[in-house]
Amino acid sequence: MSAPEFSIVIPVYNEAGNVAGVVGEVRAALDGRVGYEIVFVDDGSDDGTAAEIAAQSAAAPGLVRAVTHATRGGKSRALINGAKAARGPFMATMDGDGQDDPASLLKMWEKLCEGGAPDPRLLVCGWRRERKDGFRRKLVSRIANAVRRLLLGDGTPDTACGLKLMNRVTFLELPHFENMHRFFPALFVRRGHRAVSVPVTHRPRNAGVSKYGTFDRLWAGLWDLIGVMWVMRRMRYPDVRPDVRKETD
Numbered sequence: 001m002s003a004p005e006f007s008i009v010i011p012v013y014n015e016a017g018n019v020a021g022v023v024g025e026v027r028a029a030l031d032g033r034v035g036y037e038i039v040f041v042d043d044g045s046d047d048g049t050a051a052e053i054a055a056q057s058a059a060a061p062g063l064v065r066a067v068t069h070a071t072r073g074g075k076s077r078a079l080i081n082g083a084k085a086a087r088g089p090f091m092a093t094m095d096g097d098g099q100d101d102p103a104s105l106l107k108m109w110e111k112l113c114e115g116g117a118p119d120p121r122l123l124v125c126g127w128r129r130e131r132k133d134g135f136r137r138k139l140v141s142r143i144a145n146a147v148r149r150l151l152l153g154d155g156t157p158d159t160a161c162g163l164k165l166m167n168r169v170t171f172l173e174l175p176h177f178e179n180m181h182r183f184f185p186a187l188f189v190r191r192g193h194r195a196v197s198v199p200v201t202h203r204p205r206n207a208g209v210s211k212y213g214t215f216d217r218l219w220a221g222l223w224d225l226i227g228v229m230w231v232m233r234r235m236r237y238p239d240v241r242p243d244v245r246k247e248t249d
Contacts, residue, residue: 005035005118006109006165007086011078012040012096016048021098023056023064029103038064040096041082044072076180083168090118091171093181095162097205100126104200108165111198120170123188125156126163126200151225152232154185156195163200167193175231179224190232 008026012019023038030036040053050068057064067085069078083091090112094100108124148159159182166188174180174187185195 002035004037004088006090006092007037007039007082007088007168008092008094008102008105009039009041009079009082009086010094010096011043011075011082012045012049012053013043013072014045014047014049015096016045016052018096018098019049019052019056022094022096022102023060025098026102026105027060027063029101029106033106034109035088036092037062037087039067039082039086040064041067041078042069043074043078044069074178076176076178079181080172080176083172086168089120089168090165091168092165093162099203099205100161100163101201101203104163104198105165107200108163108198111196112165120167121193122166123185123193123195124165125158125185125195125197126161127158127197128161128202129199131202148183148186148225151229152183152186154183154189154195156185156197158197159183159185161200161202173237175235177227177231180228182224183228186228186232187235190235191237 010022019040026036026038040056042050042053050066053064053066057066065085067078067081069081073081079093092105092108094102094105104126108126109118111124112118112122144160148154148156164184166184170188170191170193171184174191180187188195
C-alpha cells in the first residue's frame with residue numbers, strides 16, 4: 001500500500017463509545033478525496049477502547065492502525081508516538097471524543113496546498129469560533145489563549161483546538177515535553193515556519209466524559225507557559241547549506 005498524503009493521529013483514553021463514530025465520519029469526509037490513514041493511540045485505556053480500535057482496524061486493514069500505551073502517558077506523548085508510527089509525510093491531529101468534525105480536515109488540507117503542493121513550512125490550526133463547551137471551559141480557554149498570544153506572539157486565536165495539520169518530520173524535530181501540544185503554533189513559528197488558523201466546526205460530546213479539569217488545566221498551563229518561554233529562547237535551527245564541493249565534482 002502506498003504511503004498516505006497525511007496521517008491522522010488520534011489520542012484516545014477511555015473513548016470506547018466514540019471510536020467507531022470517529023472512523024465512520026472520517027471515512028465519509030475523506031474517502032476518495034485525499035489519501036490518508038488513521039492512527040489511534042490508546043493511552044492506557046481501561047475500558048473497551050482497545051477492542052473497538054482493533055475491530056475498526058480489522059474492518060479496514062491498512063487504513064486504521066493502532067499504537068497502544070501500557071500505561072497512561074498523556075496527550076503529547078501519544079501524539080509523539082503516533083507520529084513515529086505514522087507513514088504520511090504530513091500529520092493531522094484530532095481529538096477522539098467526537099467534538100471535532102473530520103470534514104474540517106479537508107478544508108485544512110486545501111489551505112496547506114494553496115500553493116499547488118503541500119507547504120512543508122506551514123502549520124494549519126483549527127479555530128473553534130463557536131465552541132460547544134460549557135461557560136467555564138470557554139472562559140478558561142479564552143484567558144489562556146489571550147495570555148499565550150501576548151507572551152509568545154504566536155498570533156493563534158485557539159491553540160487548544162485538537163485539529164492541526166503539519167509537516168510530520170518538523171513536529172518530530174521539536175522539543176518534546178508534557179503538554180507541548182498546547183504550544184504547537186509558538187514552537188513552529190520559532191522553528192522558522194508559519195502558522196495560520198482556519199475556522200472549524202466544533203460539536204457537543206456524544207459519549208463519555210472529558211478527561212480534563214477546568215481550572216486545574218489553567219494553572220498547569222501557566223506553569224507550562226513559563227517553561228515554553230525558556231525553551232524557545234534556546235531553540236536554534238540553522239539552515240544546512242548544500243555541499244558546494246559535491247555540486248562541482
